[in-house]
Amino acid sequence: MVNLRWLRWTNSPTSSSMPVPQSKQEQEAASSCFRSKRSHQNVRLLVGLLVLCLSLLVVCVALSILYNTEPNSRPGWRSLLLDYHNISENYLILTKANANLRSDKETLKEHSAQLEEQSKVLNRTSAELMSDNLAWSSKSTKLMEKIVNLTSTNSQLTQEVERLVRNKFQLEEEKRNMSQTIRHLVDSNAQREEEQQQLSEISLLLRDELSQLKEKNRQLSEINNRYEGEAKKRTDCEKVSQSNTVLQEHNQNLQSTLMAQRQKAVEREEQMAAQINSTREALNSLNLYCPVVNHKTKERLCRTCQEGWQLFDSKCYYFSSRMLAWGSSRAWCQTQGGDLLIVNNEDKQNFVLETSRALDQGNTRLWIGLTDAEEEGNWLWVDGRSVTSGLQYWLSRPESGSEPDDWKLNDPLGEDCGHIDINEETKMSWMDASCKTLYQWICEKTV
Structure with missing residues (x-):
């Protein structure tokens, strides 16, 4: 009876102990190795089937010859017929196995084509991924450069902001000082205007007194002249002379008092003029650095430097x-x-x-x-x-x-x-x- 142990592999076309490749290169190598092994096994199987068929044919011919030449040996032929039936059954099994092998071969061809197609797709995908990786690496390098530049710019901007904040505090302090100066100048200007008005009134009063003194002096001169004319006719010439002397001294005292008051008025007018000029210069500076922006409310807008600076x-x-x-x-x-x-x-x-x-x-x-x-x-x-x-x-x-x-x-x-x-x-x-x-x-x- 023919031993068919060497056909066991037909029950499991694919080996379960084969390691599963992980990478694309391993998959390609494994698939190529698997295809080459299956092709060698198929060739070997076909040669074995041909040899087996020839052997069966030779056995059949020998059995027929023996059957015709020795008709009396029946018991031996029974075993031979049994062997023949077994061989026929094995032949049918081998035929079915061959058909299964061909079906498996077609299936393997389809799987191989699919694997080759997947391999091509994987190759294209790998190339695309490599290109994308290079592009992302380039973008990552550019982004890192931008981050470094932005970090440097951020530090510079931070320093600039700190400097601007310090300048802002200084400007606010200067603005407060300028506001106090403005209020002081406005108060001083109002006080100078009041003093100037008082000086004008005093000057008018002094002018009135001076005109009155001139009128009195003129009257005294007329009285003196009249007394001098009458002194020749009267015996009390000495009394008239004494009265005239008293009147002249009184006139001189009034003139000296008037001159002193006039000098004081002139000095005070000069001081007021100097103060007015100083106030006017301060107001000019005020108008230069703090111009009026609303003439109705007299609101001013101060700036640190004058226009053009x-x-x-x-x-x-x-x-x-x-x-x-x-x-x-x-x-x-x-x-x-x-x-x-x-x-x-x-x-x-x-x-x-x-x-x-x-x-x-x-x-x-x-x-x-x-x-x-x-x-x-x-x-x-x-x-x-x-x-x-x-x-x-x-x-x-x-x-x-x-x-x-x-x-x-x-x-x-x-x-x-x-x-x-x-x-x-x-x-x-x-x-x-x-x-x-x-x-x-x-x-x-x-x-």
Whole structure:
């Protein structure tokens, strides 16, 4: 009887002990290995079936020959017939197994095609995921750069906000002081007006008294003249003379009293005029810095710097649009209560450069309060202080030398006045020039 143990695998086409691949590469390798193993097994099975069929055919032929040649040996043939029936049954089983194997082969082909299609989809998906990963990595890098820039900007804005808050508190304190000054000026102005009105009334009274004294003096002069005419006719000339003397002394006393009162009135008028002028100047300053915005309610709006000036670090700055020589520029600043710019820290240098470039008033050079006219090479600010070695912003040109160079080609006296050139893309922008040159200028004054 034929042993069919080698056909056990037909009952379970797929092995349950095979490990399940996890990644795409493992799935592809496993599927290719599985396909190659199944193809080798199918070939081997087909060869075995052919050999088995030939063996069965040979056995049948041999059995028929033996059956015809030995008809009397019946008991042996029964076993052979049984074997033949078993072989026939096994052949049918093998035929069915072959049909099952072919069906399984078709199913495996379909699974293989599906696996190949899924493999292609997975490959495309993997490529897309790799591309998306690269794109997200690039976006993540850009976002990190933006975060760093925003963090830096945020810190700068925080410092700027703190500085603005400090300036706000200073401005509020100055506003309160200005309000108190305004109230004091208004009260002083009202008091000066009352005193001026009283002085006017006193002056009118003194004028009336003076006119009365003049009238009395005239009357006394007439009486004196009349007494003198009658003294010649009368014997009491001495009494008239004594009366005349008394009247003259009284007249002199009245005139001296009148002169003293007039002098006091003049002095008081001069004091009142000085106070009125001071009050008028204060009111002019008040109108300049706190103009009336509502003429009905007399409401004022105060500002730290007058119109045309800019506030920076508790000082007001004026950037001119006209052009003058250095001396004329300084004189103009002094008429406004200030002087030419003094650069005493880096923040002010940056402020001046940024504001001048933003205004862009036509000329790139502006006078500042820097000169060595008294001693060549000894640069001083307009307040008399010397330029410190640690805070200097002289322009340096590698190809043509550094400033100051005291160039005397245009002016034989040299270059004794300092200015800044905002056309330079650096803080090192100080230059010297002839004081006669016409440049714009920058004024500075205390708030």
